[in-house]
Amino acid sequence: MTGEGAEDIEAIEVDLFVEALRRRYGYDFRQYNRASLTRRIRNLVTTFGTGTIGQLTDTLLHDAARLPEVISGLSVPVSEFFRDPASFACLRRDVFPALVSYPQVNIWQAGCARGEEVYSLAILLTEAGLYERTRIYATDISPDSLSRAAAGIFPARDLRDSAERYRNAGGTHSLSDYYHSRYEFSKIDTQLMRNITFAEHNLVTDGVFCEAHLILCRNVLIYFTNPLQNRAIGMFADSLVRTGFLCLGARENLEFSPERQRFQIVNAATQLYRLKPIY
Amino acid sequence: MIGASAGGPAALQTIMAGLHADIHVAVILVVHVRADTEDLMSPLLDRSSKWPVTTARERTRIEPGHAYVAPPGYHLLIERDRRFSLSVDKRISFSRPSIDVLFESAADAYGANLVGVLLTGANADGAAGMKRIREAGGTALIQDPADAAVPIMPQAALDMAGADLCAPLPELVAALNRMCRT
Numbered sequence: 077m078t079g080e081g082a083e084d085i086e087a088i089e090v091d092l093f094v095e096a097l098r099r100r101y102g103y104d105f106r107q108y109n110r111a112s113l114t115r116r117i118r119n120l121v122t123t124f125g126t127g128t129i130g131q132l133t134d135t136l137l138h139d140a141a142r143l144p145e146v147i148s149g150l151s152v153p154v155s156e157f158f159r160d161p162a163s164f165a166c167l168r169r170d171v172f173p174a175l176v177s178y179p180q181v182n183i184w185q186a187g188c189a190r191g192e193e194v195y196s197l198a199i200l201l202t203e204a205g206l207y208e209r210t211r212i213y214a215t216d217i218s219p220d221s222l223s224r225a226a227a228g229i230f231p232a233r234d235l236r237d238s239a240e241r242y243r244n245a246g247g248t249h250s251l252s253d254y255y256h257s258r259y260e261f262s263k264i265d266t267q268l269m270r271n272i273t274f275a276e277h278n279l280v281t282d283g284v285f286c287e288a289h290l291i292l293c294r295n296v297l298i299y300f301t302n303p304l305q306n307r308a309i310g311m312f313a314d315s316l317v318r319t320g321f322l323c324l325g326a327r328e329n330l331e332f333s334p335e336r337q338r339f340q341i342v343n344a345a346t347q348l349y350r351l352k353p354i355y
Numbered sequence: 356m357i358g359a360s361a362g363g364p365a366a367l368q369t370i371m372a373g374l375h376a377d378i379h380v381a382v383i384l385v386v387h388v389r390a391d392t393e394d395l396m397s398p399l400l401d402r403s404s405k406w407p408v409t410t411a412r413e414r415t416r417i418e419p420g421h422a423y424v425a426p427p428g429y430h431l432l433i434e435r436d437r438r439f440s441l442s443v444d445k446r447i448s449f450s451r452p453s454i455d456v457l458f459e460s461a462a463d464a465y466g467a468n469l470v471g472v473l474l475t476g477a478n479a480d481g482a483a484g485m486k487r488i489r490e491a492g493g494t495a496l497i498q499d500p501a502d503a504a505v506p507i508m509p510q511a512a513l514d515m516a517g518a519d520l521c522a523p524l525p526e527l528v529a530a531l532n533r534m535c536r537t
């Protein structure tokens with residue numbers, strides 16, 4: 077069999093798998109970029125030991141108990157504390173001063189993975205004296221990731237390895253002030269958890285989640301094709317208060333999104349945008 | 356499609372400096388660097404070759420006559436409509452960007468119209484990617500491990516995938532110029 081023939085079969089299998097997931101459970105991955113989606117599905121085949129994607133689809137259809145595992149395999153919650161320190165430094169410098177003027181601040185963090193990013197943000201808000209008046213809504217498609225995030229327990233070395241990024245992000249204390257380690261695990265200080273609400277939200281099928289002054293959605297839209305990316309950007313614009321902020325991942329590209337017109341750029345290197353005021 | 360790791364920047368400079376600028380192909384490079392480094396490779400290669408070399412941006416179309424470098428900290432993939440996409444999925448062989456991730460997606464997108472080149476390096480990244488390139492009808496060029504600054508990576512690929520040509524750098528450059536002219 078030629079290589080090309082083999083790939084065509086796989087492309088069909090991926091389509092059928094995506095279709096089964098949508099029709100059986102309502103999760104719609106049709107508009108995800110195919111190359112990385114295909115890789116993740118191949119990984120699921122390996123972890124489930126099904127041999128083929130076709131067999132995996134069969135398991136998925138008949139065994140609803142395995143859905144969370146499939147969703148977490150497809151969403152790959154890879155994150156780290158203070159990823160791209162420059163982006164956090166930029167929030168601190170360009171966004172926090174604007175938030176000070178609001179008595180109550182809402183932040184929506186979409187695609188929070190296991191919480192690394194939301195706790196990083198909570199630390200910087202605390203240091204800026206803003207945490208008390210802030211409510212952070214941290215959402216994700218994956219129930220598995222959300223329960224891990226809410227537990228706030230991480231491998232101790234994840235936090236140890238983040239100290240340098242924390243400093244580069246402009247952190248003014250010691251990162252170890254914010255967690256307690258026991259054996260090989262660290263638990264995030266409950267003080268940081270008080271004003272965070274974790275909730276399931278799917279950027280593909282759900283609507284506006286809350287009214288926000290700042291939305292962070294980093295390294296999620298990179299998995300979406302242009303129409304889906306555009307839908308999310310429009311939804312973010314609808315959620316933001318007048319001149320609210322939107323922070324994306326440092327390598328994201330909005331040039332194909334018509335909804336981009338509703339924003340002005342604040343900092344290109346960190347992909348920070350601000351909703352244009354409408355007069 | 357070129358992947359390199361330890362000792363890679365120098366080898367990539369040699370290749371890019373030797374590639375004729377009039378061949379009608381796109382060149383895509385992965386080199387293992389620390390995730391927090393800036394885009395250092397593309398300006399370096401841009402200066403030392405006749406090719407315009409930039410860091411690949413997600414969603415943009417791959418243009419012939421242009422060379423692209425994977426951004427540090429991200430996997431670079433190629434979609435079937437020949438645009439770039441990025442992912443921050445787990446490291447593969449301790450690497451992100453990973454050569455396997457790029458090569459495997461490129462094999463799916465380009466099939467027989469793909470030449471994979473694997474150079475010096477200290478882990479086994481790229482071996483699975485080379486295998487897939489060959490399975491999809493593409494061509495695999497591997498730097499002779501004896502010629503490489505660090506032989507582990509080319510050797511791993513030879514063992515797993517074999518090669519259509521295994522030779523020192525200057526011969527790889529000559530072969531690329533020959534193959535890509537037609």
Ligand SMILES: C[S@@+](CC[C@H](N)C(=O)[O-])C[C@H]1O[C@@H](n2cnc3c(N)ncnc32)[C@H](O)[C@@H]1O
Nearest residue numbers: 151153155187189216217278279280294295296
């Ligand atoms: C690579 S992680 C990014 C984590 C973090 N924002 C960062 O930049 O480090 C992507 C996250 O997006 C989530 N995600 C993927 N598709 C989603 C969707 N349709 N709706 C909401 N979250 C989604 C995944 O579950 C995963 O946790």
